[in-house]
Amino acid sequence: MISVEHLSKRYGDTLAVNDLSFEVRPGVVTGFLGPNGSGKSTTMRVIMGLDAPTSGHATIDGQRYRNLKAPLREVGALLDAAAVHPGRTARNHLLALATSNRIPVRRVEEVLEFTGIAAVADKKVGGYSLGMSQRLGIAAALLGDPPVLLFDEPVNGLDPEGIRWIRAFFRALAIEGRTVFVSSHLMSEMAQSADEIIVIGRGRFITQGTVDELTASAxxxxxxxxxxxxxxxxxxxxxxxxxxxxxxxxxxxxxxxxxxxxxxxxxxxxxxxxxxxxRASLEEVFMDLTADAVEYASAVESTRHG
Amino acid sequence: MDRVTLASTTHAEWIKFRTVRSTIMGYIVTILLTRGIGALITTAIRGHWRTMNPLDRLTFDPVSTSLGGTLFAQFAVGVIGVLFITSEYSSGSIRTTFAATPRRIQVVVAKLAVLISVTVVVAEVVVFVAFLLGQRIYEGVVPTASLASGAVLRSVILGGVYLTILATLGFGLGLILRQQSAAISVFTSLLLIVPIIVFVLPQSWQDSVTRYEPSSLGHAMMSTTAPLNMFGPWTATLLLLGYVAVVLVAGATLLVRRDA
Missing domain, CATH: 3.30.70 (Alpha-Beta Plaits)
Incomplete structure (x- = not known):
């Protein structure tokens, strides 16, 4: 379970996340939906202990990320698939990660096989396509067999076959009782892969519910x-x-x-x-919901400039 | 239990260190420069030894001249140190690193442990090789030094220590600046540009300022004959360590406070 409580994050003049609170339950795929720049990635970085919150906090099963004893065994994350030294091979990248958290080396082979990149595991990551990098990022997230998983825009760069694979994969992880938290700016994607959706706009919480609940409310x-x-x-x-x-x-x-x-x-x-x-489509609901946040923000901006 | 420890982080950093080509290339360049430039310098001295003026012959140091290649190799080890941290920022893998080891100080200590252990071994081997090679070139024409002398042994060992400290200086600058080109520029400036700036100062200032420059400290560490206006070898070593400690503490403090 992931809990975010009254989380705010300011970068200079920009309030990227504004008093955001929500919970992500285990056993379901939870979508994290918002337009680009709405604070999804920032929230995920704060959950991962990478960025310090300005106020509020985020916990995983009641613990701050930095207090986890062996984080990769408790949380797996794909934040930026391309974030690997381009001169290192996939196998060595995973080997170093596994070693740091005392994960058995055979897990490296398992996740390479599972994500379908075993054949290119000894090639330098710099030559990978976006789809291959994405699979390597997923392999890294799965390395410690963690009960909590975060994926930031995992569908980007995947081909249709890869997208089908990843949807089934999220579903399988959730059925195993894991907490699966997936961000996207595409409602159509969320409608197909998420059981429950948290919608944010301009760093603020907008709504949370199942796909049916969200469309029924409109x-x-x-x-x-x-x-x-x-x-x-x-x-x-x-x-x-x-x-x-x-x-x-x-x-x-x-x-x-x-x-x-x-x-x-x-x-x-x-x-x-x-x-x-x-019934309204999820897309229409999303547009209606986030329109307010966008209009509010542009109104504030025009007052400031005017 | 199975938790992240300094040992497991260090082991992981060792894997990362040895699995990129830049590290291997950096050490090859270090070895080639120390040996190659050392051989060039000693051969040149042997060539015009008989025509050298008496004062130069009197203050001649067969040890520091044979280790002259370190003044070039210092840039190679500096770059190894810089890249070990800045490549994590340029690729974005620093986030993966901190996700695996949230205690950032542990990452810094682990990286330093790997950088220092590997560099000290490579540097010590190569300075001894350069020293022995230099003495063989001098033999029969130019006065030579022997490792049987305590001062000679100390100078050669400190030559390797100098290179190791400079690798950590590069690492510390990388921690602070996070950007490869910026860190390498500052590193190079400290070693090359600062002496040039000092050169335009009045003579009396020059003498008191020059000896504090990192390259002068290195020279003092590797000399058997204490050069004029220079610190003794141990004082020079401590001063250089002091500089690097300041840079590393500043870098580690920033690393802990800044968003990754």
Missing amino acids: DGTVLVRSADNVALRRLLETSGTTVDSANDGTMTVRGTSAEAVGTAALAAGIAIFELTPQ
């Missing part, structure tokens, strides 16, 4: 096609909903339910040909 829309769209539209708009017409003879109604639309049409004597309630 206002849905109703797709409707009728014998008299013009009359139905006028009718719906007078009751305070917004209606968009499409060229194919359908209309999208916001701020109401399918029941209300159907009842209104019956009362007006308009025949309904099609009536479909539509």
Whole structure:
């Protein structure tokens, strides 16, 4: 379990993380979602004890990272896949890491095999493709067989086959009861790989919930096609909903339910040909949620400059 | 139990140290320069010994001249020290290093232990080889020195110690500056540019300032005949160690406080 409590991190004038609190539970894949520059990487670096928080703190199973006895056996992390000396081979890189935490040398071979880079393990990392570096980073994270795992944008640079592999892999880690914390700026990715999602924007906590909870909390829309769209539209708009017409003879109604639309049409004597309630996609929810954070921030900026 | 210790961190740093080509190349250059330049200098002295002026012959030191290559090799060991830490910053692997060993002081001590043990072995071997080679070249023409003399043995040993201390100076500058080019520039400036700046000072100042320069301290450490206006060999060694200690403490303090 990862706990972040009232965490703030300031770099000079920039408040990268602002009073952020959340918990990441074991047994599920938790997505960490936010636009680029929203403070995801900073939060992960603070969890890993690499950057010191300005205030607040982050703990792993109740302990600060720097107090862990053999950190690689307790937390595995992929923060920046390219962060390996380019002149060193993958095997030697993993060997040095394993040695520092007294991890048996045979684990090096195991993780090389598991991540599919055993064949290139004796080649210098400088010549690796992004996908290969990503696999090496995952190998390093798994080295100590840790119960808690953090991955910062792990899907970047992977080919479609690699992406499928990594999703199944996260799922498997979670089923084994591990804490799996995965950041991404892509909602579509999170929708497919995460059970639970924490959304942040501009360093602030926005919401946390399952994919279903997040999409349910947003206002849905109703797709409707009728014998008299013009009359139905006028009718719906007078009751305070917004209606968009499409060229194919359908209309999208916001701020109401399918029941209300159907009842209104019956009362007006308009025949309904099609009536479909539509849930907001996670992408739309994300846009709605983070729009506030972005607008708030730009408003602050314009006051400062104006 | 299976926890991160200074021993396991040191072992890991040893693996990292020996698995990059720059380390091996650095030591090869150190060996070639110490031996090669030493041979060149001693051969040149042998060549014009008979035409040398009497005063120069009187103050001639067969030990420090045979170890003249260290004045070139010092840059090679300095770069080894610089790269051992700055390559972690340029590649970003410093984060992996600190994730594996969150006690950063432990990382510094482990790296220093590896750097010092390897450098002292290579440097001592190569200064003894350069010394013996130099004496063989001098033999029959120029007065030679023998390791049977305590002062000679001390000078040769301190020659290796000098190179080792300079490797740690490079490492310390790398800790502070975190950037390879900056650290190498400062290292080179301390050894080459500072003496030039001192040279424009009035003569009376020069004499008192020059002997504090790292390269003068090195010269004092390797001389059997105490040169004029210089510290004795042990004082010079302690002073140089003092400089490096200040740099290392500053670097380690910054390393602990700064975000990685």
